[in-house]
Amino acid sequence: MAFFVRNRSLERLKSSSARTFSSEENAIQMQGTIYQPNRRKSMKCLYYLTSTLDSTRKITDDLHQAGIDDWFIHVLSKDESGLKKDKIHSSNYLEQLDILRYGIIGGIAGFAVGLIVAGYVDAAKPFGPEMPGIVYYAIIGVLTLFGAWEGGLTGIASENKKIALFHNHLDAGSYLILIYAKQASEELIKKVMEAQHPEAELAAIDANFYNPLAELKRINT
Numbered sequence: 001m002a003f004f005v006r007n008r009s010l011e012r013l014k015s016s017s018a019r020t021f022s023s024e025e026n027a028i029q030m031q032g033t034i035y036q037p038n039r040r041k042s043m044k045c046l047y048y049l050t051s052t053l054d055s056t057r058k059i060t061d062d063l064h065q066a067g068i069d070d071w072f073i074h075v076l077s078k079d080e081s082g083l084k085k086d087k088i089h090s091s092n093y094l095e096q097l098d099i100l101r102y103g104i105i106g107g108i109a110g111f112a113v114g115l116i117v118a119g120y121v122d123a124a125k126p127f128g129p130e131m132p133g134i135v136y137y138a139i140i141g142v143l144t145l146f147g148a149w150e151g152g153l154t155g156i157a158s159e160n161k162k163i164a165l166f167h168n169h170l171d172a173g174s175y176l177i178l179i180y181a182k183q184a185s186e187e188l189i190k191k192v193m194e195a196q197h198p199e200a201e202l203a204a205i206d207a208n209f210y211n212p213l214a215e216l217k218r219i220n221t
Contacts, residue, residue, distance in 0.1 A: 042183055042207065043180055043181060043182050043183070043209070044180075044181050044183075044186060044205055044206060044207050044209070045178055045179070045180050045181070045205070045206040045209035046178070046179040046181055046186070046189060046190075046202065046204075046205055046206075047166070047176060047177070047178060047202070047203045047204040047205070047206065047216075048176070048177040048179065048193060048200045048201065048202055048203065049166065049169055049174050049175070049176055049177075049200065049201045049203045050174065050175050050177065050197070050199060050200040050201070051173070051174050051175070051199070052175070053077075053079060053082045053083075053086065053175065055175070055197065055199055055200065056075055056077075056083075056086075056088060056175040056177060057086045057088060058196075058197070059177060059193070059197050059200060060073055060075070060088055060089070060177075062192055062196050062197070063179065063189065063192060066188060066189070066192050067185070067188075068179070068181075068185065068189065070089050071089075072179060072180040072181070073089055073177065073178070073179055073180075074089055074090065074091040074092070074095060074177075074178040074180075075088050075089065075090055075091060075175055075176065075177050075178070076090070076091045076095065076096065076163060076166075076170060076175070076176040076178070077090075077170065077173075077174075077175045077176065078170060078171070078173065079173070079175075091178065094160075095160060095163065095178065096159070096160055096163060097155055097156055097158065097159065097160055098154075098155040098158040098159065098160050098161055098212070099152050099155035099156055100155065100212040101155060101160075101161060101212035101213060102151040102152060102154045102155030102158065103148045103149075103151045103152040103155055104148070104151070104212065104213060105151050105213075106147040106148050106149070106150050106151020106152065106154070107144050107145075107147050107148035107151060108147070109147045109151070110143045110144040110145065110146050110147020110148060110150075111140065111143070111144040111147065113143050113147065114139055114140035114141070114142070114143035114144055115140060117139055117140075117143060118136040118139045118140050121135075121136065121139065122136065161212075161216075162206065162216040163176070165203075165204065165216060165218055166203065176203075177200070180209070190202070202219060203218055203219060204216055204217065204218050204219055205219065
């Protein structure tokens with residue numbers, strides 16, 4: 001009987017140790033997953049110019065076959081009806097207009113003015129010496145939002161600064177294809193374009209497409 005009890009105790013100890021080891025191993029693996037370097041790769045926006053709607057349609061079809069989702073392909077052109085007819089994904093207002101850039105600039109200007117006004121109110125105390133601190137935050141916040149709003153209105157009436165580089169080409173009837181490429185697919189996209197569409201010109205590469213204040217430069221050809 002004592003021998004049986006000892007065996008049962010030994011089995012329980014082994015089972016407990018195995019579970020503990022397994023838990024520690026899983027914890028180490030999870031810790032490695034949590035603390036491993038960020039694997040997200042940066043994205044770029046590739047700008048291609050082509051002269052015809054037929055070329056644009058074939059380019060989008062070939063990119064789809066290469067595994068590039070339609071969500072990552074946007075086309076700018078004055079021929080909106082042609083894009084719609086061929087079911088080509090056209091660009092959005094944030095790509096066409098300078099809303100974000102002017103909105104940010106307006107917000108920064110409004111914030112600066114808000115600091116000046118809040119400083120003046122604090123020094124002059126026109127509403128008495130015991131003004132709540134939240135009033136100063138409110139002044140800065142309201143003027144910042146007003147500046148961003150005014151900037152956005154200006155941006156609605158302005159062409160996107162990056163797209164303005166291709167203004168003459170678009171006016172002449174060309175098609176500007178924006179391809180948002182992950183680092184892993186950038187070379188694939190370039191190979192597809194070079195091999196199957198030599199008529200399309202790689203006009204620019206924007207590594208900071210998410211930053212409306214960043215400058216975009218044409219590729220010298």
